[in-house]
Amino acid sequence: MTNRNTEAPSRIKTGANQQRAPLFDAVREHIETQVVPFHVPAHKHGQGIPEMRDFIGEKALLMDLNSMYDIDDLSNPISVIDEAQHLAAEAFGAEHAYYLINGTTSGIHTMMLSALRQGDRIIMPRNAHKSAFSGLILSGAVPIYAQVEMNGELGIATATSYESILQCFHRAPQTTALFLINPSYYGICGELRRIVELAREWEASVLVDEAHGGHMYFHDELPMTAMEAGADMAAISTHKTCGSLTQSSILLYNSKTIARHKVSNTLNMMRSTSASYLLMTSIDLARKQMATRGKDLLEQTLHLARFARDAINQIEGLHSFGPELIDGRTVFNFDETKLNVHVRRLGLTGFEMERRLRQEYNIQVELSDLNNIMAMVTIGDTQDSIQRLIDALKSIANKCRIQKFRKVTLMPEMPETIVIPRDAFYSHKKSVPLEKAVNEISGEMVMSYPPGIPVICPGERITRDIVDYIHILKEHNSHLQGAADPFVDHIQVLGF
Ligand SMILES: Cc1ncc(COP(=O)(O)O)c(C=O)c1O
Incomplete structure (x- = not known):
């Protein structure tokens, strides 16, 4: 099965004006005027922080400006930022695009706060990123969790089926919004268009976390995007997959039900008033x-990813899973630039593989879990970088004994929500040893980061399986986040 219907017209819009970069041009012209700065930032074109200037280069610090009339203002854009956002909207096929300088996290918060009021219901998969759960705390919305399919062989969550979303709508017919992830961190996509249509039938807005899917807008062999499927809004991390700097993202808007001024007002509450021009x-x-040039760049990226996947699948003991996961039931698309490798047959966890790649071969992957690693292949890769990864994996595999039976550790069952996240967040809490927390209601989130999917959220009942799973993550030195105790020997639970 291919990712897309190749007979469909290309979704990619490349109007002639896409050659323009109005904001970049305005900043460059501003620098050329050699204006004498009596404004923030205090470093004044780098003069005030010479050590940084000498390392990073003068140009970067000359570009580190604050809003003024010739370079516009993100809080109320009327000239070059407005034009740049319009070009982004056209390129991504949206009615409007908002630049984000606080990452996709702020886009997810803005989507939820502009679509939901306190007490409103939102259907969402339980394997969402932590920003969606903090969006629940901020908005006071009530989550209706959709069942996420697990792949027991690989030990990962795949996607949420149409049927499980339909069940949620039957359970909660007055649902205001549906929250989707497209694609997952591992590149997996569900039946996006049909699920969006389902939400329309139930008069729910559709908000999509496309943190890992920004590049999918620019190549027809990549999965269908939120805007193409008719979602109301989508937040994309342009920094993750499109080449912009870390923390820069875009919020795409295409809604008939959520007023645009509400989105703009919410954004202005959520973000810094000192937006970075870099x-x-x-x-x-x-x-x-x-x-x-995206189509050509992604053509090469896909070529490299396919080459790598094939080569890794020749290495005994490793399995680079991908498009074969498409089953037409839950999984409908796959982003091939996510190079996942299942490593358990080598007797290693993903965490161990990540450490070995870093310590022995100076290669850093994007993500590891108990069973897998994920290396991102992007427009910045070359045949050389890909070959280094393949050679390192081959070398590690050669040093391992292939296991006949691999033990795959799965995330525990979805915990029961006792108190909605916002109420749990504002409740009285006490700290208890992790071992003593079984049956208590959690007062905080605990997650391995990345991927940042909470094992437990505020308001959920802590089970024996959850405590055991956190112990396993700790034993494997997973990078745990969210809890007040950085070592998670203790956990905050509700109570005095
Ligand atoms: C699925 C998912 N959603 C949202 C985010 C948040 O994106 P950002 O880091 O741009 O704030 C991430 C970040 O890793 C993510 O993995």
């Missing part, structure tokens, strides 16, 4: 590059 100009240039 971040914003990087979005402008990344959009220009993707709109004008």
Whole structure:
């Protein structure tokens, strides 16, 4: 099965004006005027922080400006930022695009706060990123969790089926919004268009976390995107997959039900009033590059990812899973640039593989879990970088004994929600030893980061399985986050 119907017209819009980068040009012209700065930032073109300037280069610090009339203002854009956002909207097929300087996290918070009021219901998969759960705390919305299919062989969550979303709508017919992830961290996509249509039938808005899918807008062999499927809004981390600088993202808007001024007002509550021009100009240039050359760049990226997947699948004991997961039941698409490798047959966990790649071969992957690693292949890769990864994996595999039976550790069952996340967050809490927390109601989130999917959320009942799973993550030195105790020997639970 291919990712897309190749007979469908291309979704990619590349108008001639996509060659423009109005914000970048305005910043460059501003620098050329050699204006004498009596404004923030205090470093004043780098003069005030010479050590940084000497390392990073003068140009970067000259670009580190604050809003003023010739370079516009993100809080109320009326000239070059407005134009840059319009070009982004056109490139991504949205009615409007908002630049984000606080990552996709702020886009997810903005989507939820502009679509939901306290007490409103939102259907969402339990394997969402932590920002969706903090969105629940901020908004006071009530989550209706949709069952996520697990792949027991690989030890990962795959996607949420149409049927499980339908069941949620039957359980909670007055649902205001549906929250989806497209694709998952591992590149897996569900039946997006049909699920969006289902939400329309139930008069729910559709909000999509597309943190890992920004590049999918620019190549027809990549999975269907939220805007193409008719979602109301989607937040994309242009920094993760489109080449802009870390923390820069875009919120795409295409809604008939959520007023645009509400989204703008919410954004202005959520973000800094000192938007970074380094971040914003990087979005402008990344959009220009993707709109004008994205297809060719992603062609090469896909070629490299396919080459790597094939080569890794020749290595005994390793399995680079991908498009074969498409089953037409739950999984409908796969983003091939996510190079997942199941490592358990080598007798290693993903965490151990990540450490060995880093310590022995100076290679850093994006993500590891108990069973797998994920290496991102992007427009920045070359045949050489890909070959280094393949050679390192081959070398590690050669040093391991292949296991006949691999033990795959799964995340525990979805815990029961006793108190909604916002109420749990504001409740009285006490700290108890992790071992003594079984049956208590959690007062905080605990997750391995990345991927940042909470094992337990505020308001959920802690089970024996959850405590055991946290112990396993600790034993394997997983990077745990969310709890007040950084070592998670103790956990906050509700009570005095
Ligand atoms: C699925 C998912 N959603 C949202 C985010 C948040 O994105 P950002 O880091 O741009 O705030 C992440 C970050 O890792 C993510 O993996």
